[in-house]
Amino acid sequence: MGLCYMILPLLLSVLLQINTAEEYKTYIIHMNNSHKPASFLTHESWHRSILKSLPSPQADQDDSEMLMYSYNHVMPGFSARLTPSQLSELEKSPAHVATHPESFGQLYTTHSPKFLGLKHKLGLWLAASYGKGVIIGVIDSGIWPESESFSDKGMPQVPERWKGKCENGTAFTSSLCNKKLIGAQSCRTNHLGI
Incomplete structure (x- = not known):
């Protein structure tokens, strides 16, 4: 009987740990680059240092498993897989600007700013010069150019720097x-080195 009383608290402790284990989610973290210490040569090394400083629920977890991408243009910051407690700790930093949880959407339109709900005189769109001159590259296995999504009605001329x-x-x-739809090129295996 005494053995049962000893095992029961241990079992309950294990079950509580399993039930309270935090789930990782993906976030885009917007950071203020003016807070980057000069000792870090790159933004990525600073981002890795920030992630390394967060409490880890797993003893063997390192920043390379957390950091997905480091952003340096338009919106400085990074994307990472974090637990709620790690995110809460990160958001206390004076360098933290905003957190954007991973989300999925379906594109339907040629006029992306309106579709995305971007405001003309504030926010990221303004800070990024309204995307002027930005060329977005997509690697895809095929497109349907007849789709209304590829209509160039109201679009500016192709940027001269486009090569x-x-x-x-x-x-x-x-x-x-x-x-x-300013470029299309068929991928051939010999060009990819496969």
Whole structure:
């Protein structure tokens, strides 16, 4: 009987630890770069240091498992997998600006700013010069250029610095390119080194 009384608290303790184990979620963390100490040569090394300083629920977890990407342009910061307690600790930092939880959306439109709910005179869109001159590259296994999503109605001219090309491919002709779909190139295995 005495053995049961000793095992029961141990079992309850293990069950409580399992039930209270924190779940990792992905976040984009916006940081104020003016807080980066000069001792860090890169923003990524600073971001890794921040993550390394957070309490870890797993003894063997390191910052390389947490840091997914370090951002240096438009919005300085990083994306990382964190527990709620790690996020709470990180948000206490004076360098922390904002936290954006991972979310998924489906694109439906040519006019992304309106779709994304960006405001003209405030926020990230203003800070990023309204995306002027930004070229977004997408690697995809195929597109449907006839989709309204690729309409170039109301789009500005292709940036002069664009050095890409629009090539003919399987069931795709270069005439399908326009001011929105500014480049298309068929990937060949020998070009990828595979």
